[in-house]
Amino acid sequence: MSFLKRIFTWWNGSTIGTNLQIRRKARAVGSDEYGNKYFEQKSNAYDGRLRRWVTYTGYADASRVPPEWQGWLNYTRDKAPTNIEKMHDWQKEHQPNLTGTVHAYRPKGSLARGGKRSKTASDYESWSPDD
Numbered sequence: 525m526s527f528l529k530r531i532f533t534w535w536n537g538s539t540i541g542t543n544l545q546i547r548r549k550a551r552a553v554g555s556d557e558y559g560n561k562y563f564e565q566k567s568n569a570y571d572g573r574l575r576r577w578v579t580y581t582g583y584a585d586a587s588r589v590p591p592e593w594q595g596w597l598n599y600t601r602d603k604a605p606t607n608i609e610k611m612h613d614w615q616k617e618h619q620p621n622l623t624g625t626v627h628a629y630r631p632k633g634s635l636a637r638g639g640k641r642s643k644t645a646s647d648y649e650s651w652s653p654d655d
Contacts, residue, residue: 550577551563554593556589558581559582560578560580560593561579561581562577562578592605
């Protein structure tokens with residue numbers, strides 16, 4: 525099943541066609557703590573910039589790209605980040621966006637938790653045509 529997913533789907537990691545293209549036209553630059561791998565084109569593109577891309581480990585989700593690699597992918601920084609870079613005291617670890625997953629935040633009263641919440645003094649009263 526895993527083999528078929530790699531042939532026909534792009535959201536479960538890179539496809540075989542993508543891997544062949546990467547092997548032919550790109551060089552590996554690095555990887556991050558999530559196992560995502562980053563690549564850069566071997567020769568200049570027509571616009572003078574080397575194309576950069578990421579292949580995801582597992583489900584393809586752009587929020588799983590840490591900020592330092594996101595900056596590199598978007599040409600905000602020239603050099604690829606290294607593991608030697610030190611985080612500042614005020615920086616927090618990167619966390620992917622969990623919206624839409626089973627790990628998403630679901631407050632009391634959300635439809636995913638039954639849709640019931642406690643009443644408040646300023647609760648909405650629906651309009652009734654009989655009034």
